[in-house]
Amino acid sequence: MTKIVKVSIYSIDFTDLWKFGPKLYILKHKMKSAMEKPRKQVLLTTPYREKGEEYEYWGSNVSGLIRYTYDKRNSNGLRFLKKNIPEIDILEFPSKNEYKRALKRGYDVVGFSFFTYQIPRILEMVEEAKKENTPELWAGNYGALTYGMEEKFDKIFVGYSEEEVAEELGTKIDELEHPMIVDYIGTPMGIRGFPLAVVFTNRGCTQNCKFCQTPVFCSKPYKIPLSSIEKVVKNYKEVGVSEIVFMDENFGMYKKHAEKAIDILDKYDMNWYPMTRIDLLDKRLDDWYDRGFSGTLIGVESLDQDSLDNVGKNIDVEKTFNVLERLEEKNSFVIGYYIIGFEDDTIPKIKKNIRKLNDYSLDLVQICIITPLPRTPLWEEISEKYGIISDDWSKWNTKHLVWDHPKINQNEMRDVLEWGFKEAYPKTTFFKSPIKYYLRKVDRFGHFKTQAKMIKDFIISNSGVKTKINDC
Numbered sequence: 001m002t003k004i005v006k007v008s009i010y011s012i013d014f015t016d017l018w019k020f021g022p023k024l025y026i027l028k029h030k031m032k033s034a035m036e037k038p039r040k041q042v043l044l045t046t047p048y049r050e051k052g053e054e055y056e057y058w059g060s061n062v063s064g065l066i067r068y069t070y071d072k073r074n075s076n077g078l079r080f081l082k083k084n085i086p087e088i089d090i091l092e093f094p095s096k097n098e099y100k101r102a103l104k105r106g107y108d109v110v111g112f113s114f115f116t117y118q119i120p121r122i123l124e125m126v127e128e129a130k131k132e133n134t135p136e137l138w139a140g141n142y143g144a145l146t147y148g149m150e151e152k153f154d155k156i157f158v159g160y161s162e163e164e165v166a167e168e169l170g171t172k173i174d175e176l177e178h179p180m181i182v183d184y185i186g187t188p189m190g191i192r193g194f195p196l197a198v199v200f201t202n203r204g205c206t207q208n209c210k211f212c213q214t215p216v217f218c219s220k221p222y223k224i225p226l227s228s229i230e231k232v233v234k235n236y237k238e239v240g241v242s243e244i245v246f247m248d249e250n251f252g253m254y255k256k257h258a259e260k261a262i263d264i265l266d267k268y269d270m271n272w273y274p275m276t277r278i279d280l281l282d283k284r285l286d287d288w289y290d291r292g293f294s295g296t297l298i299g300v301e302s303l304d305q306d307s308l309d310n311v312g313k314n315i316d317v318e319k320t321f322n323v324l325e326r327l328e329e330k331n332s333f334v335i336g337y338y339i340i341g342f343e344d345d346t347i348p349k350i351k352k353n354i355r356k357l358n359d360y361s362l363d364l365v366q367i368c369i370i371t372p373l374p375r376t377p378l379w380e381e382i383s384e385k386y387g388i389i390s391d392d393w394s395k396w397n398t399k400h401l402v403w404d405h406p407k408i409n410q411n412e413m414r415d416v417l418e419w420g421f422k423e424a425y426p427k428t429t430f431f432k433s434p435i436k437y438y439l440r441k442v443d444r445f446g447h448f449k450t451q452a453k454m455i456k457d458f459i460i461s462n463s464g465v466k467t468k469i470n471d472c
């Protein structure tokens with residue numbers, strides 16, 4: 001008697017089909033391939049860079065070699081994508097040859113993550129991809145917001161886009177996972193001091209500063225799940241990393257969430273440095289200090305109240321002075337973001353304010369020339385009122401004047417920027433920063449533990465921390 005077996009193709013476990021004989025085994029393969037839409041092979045890459053082209057915080061803001069380095073070799077965005085969509089391939093800051101070799105693998109899609117100033121290099125890479133007949137080209141990161149990019153790419157991703165990329169590949173992300181991202185603080189001679197790991201607790205920003213692209217890039221701010229934060233912090237701890245930078249656009253924007261993230265860091269004995277706002281730090285500094293706060297990356301932006309008000313940066317300059325003083329008393333490491341070239345700025349006014357900023361102990365001042373980045377309210381305002389004078393996107397790195405300033409020309413702006421780099425980073429800073437770093441740690445751990453930690457940090461950072469993308 002023939003036994004009739006009824007199976008649903010949706011519930012069957014194909015690995016059991018061999019039991020029904022060779023004919024069914026062949027059927028298994030036919031059905032399986034018919035049901036599975038072949039997945040696109042995707043390569044996502046940053047711009048290539050050759051030796052000496054590395055971007056790093058100190059190198060871009062200090063003239064001379066008596067300085068530190070933040071040796072950044074990871075792409076935060078691409079690491080998140082790879083962690084959450086393991087089937088894609090990523091290339092982080094490859095050399096030109098590495099990129100060309102990767103193209104030979106014949107990807108269905110090559111996607112580019114870039115900033116506006118990197119557009120010329122990216123367009124060169126696009127041409128290479130076309131030569132290899134890559135069928136589809138994608139663009140992402142802040143540079144993809146630039147006008148005209150829609151003509152160069154088949155698809156533009158706005159925002160962090162893990163879910164959108166997963167959808168393209170026919171998959172879904174249940175909960176956003178946080179990848180390990182470890183870089184190093186060192187010196188231009190290549191000697192590293194300690195590893196610095198990145199943590200994000202939220203994305204986007206609820207403020208609306210006129211010059212900032214974040215409100216367009218990530219128009220609906222959201223939190224990174226605490227479970228993902230805890231997992232990655234635990235992984236950092238296991239590989240010996242104990243210094244964390246919160247790279248949120250605005251750490252502390254979700255107050256309770258930020259406090260819970262700090263609890264996690266405190267639990268694992270981490271020292272941390274948030275990228276945040278003066279007003280938030282004003283309220284939370286004393287409490288945070290007792291829980292591992294060791295410094296900050298902070299938007300000072302300007303010491304001129306009218307300029308701040310004009311660009312919608314709701315900061316009281318007096319509060320800035322007060323917070324900078326308190327940070328100094330607590331031996332906190334401080335990177336300050338500072339903007340020059342506001343509408344009402346003149347050369348003497350810029351110089352006066354930078355000198356004033358020098359009264360405070362900042363470890364690095366990142367000086368930028370105000371730039372009306374695409375799709376910001378400032379772009380609208382400046383292009384209409386004064387006009388844009390540079391269509392060379394490589395100059396849109398905040399170190400060039402790209403619009404027709406009413407009181408300062410391009411050469412004068414370049415000279416005052418150079419002057420500012422020297423003025424804001426006197427040679428003594430190089431020696432003061434490690435002393436502050438040591439004193440801050442002593443305050444938390446005592447001399448013996450601090451010295452042991454520094455030796456350990458030195459050893460592990462110079463031998464390299466293992467951070468495989470998908471086993472964390």
Ligand code: SF4
Nearest residue numbers: 205207208209212249
């Ligand atoms: S500059 Fe900072 S505070 Fe202002 S919108 Fe951008 S991320 Fe938010």
